Amino acid sequence: MGNALKGKTGWRRILNAAGYSWAGLQAAFRGEAAFRQLVALNALLIPLAFSLDVGRAERALLIAVCLLALIVELLNSAIEATVDRISLALHPLSKQAKDQGSAAQLVALLLIGLVWAVILL
Structure with a gap:
């Protein structure tokens, strides 16, 4: 049940996390x-x-x-x-x-x- 709420796993999760991190860096650079x-x-x-x-x-x-x-x-x-x-x-x-x-x-x-x-x- 807990994994269903977490989303992707494995490589897909790592790629998604990298994308979220990149978006966070971009937002910080643009807005701060x-x-x-x-x-x-x-x-x-x-x-x-x-x-x-x-x-x-x-x-x-x-x-x-x-x-x-x-x-x-x-x-x-x-x-x-x-x-x-x-x-x-x-x-x-x-x-x-x-x-x-x-x-x-x-x-x-x-x-x-x-x-x-x-x-x-």
Whole structure:
């Protein structure tokens, strides 16, 4: 019974999931200025990470924190869309959810700065 509610399985499920993921990335890029800004930042920092004279582990960490900020922004955007879908009315819990998503993104950006500073300085 549970599988009937889940939809496709096997390769079809993987292909569908990839399509949903691609649609989510497109929606974020089109509709979220913060996501576009992070993509631009990553377009600068990731190639820079490859040009630096650092070890493989350090390079991986420099890149990972950049990608983590994109992940956090996607989750933050999902939270905002869900809250807005439920109601556009002002509510303390809606504000709290959106503020906490924003705070998560701030922490991710601070992490980028911290990791890059520790490795480069």
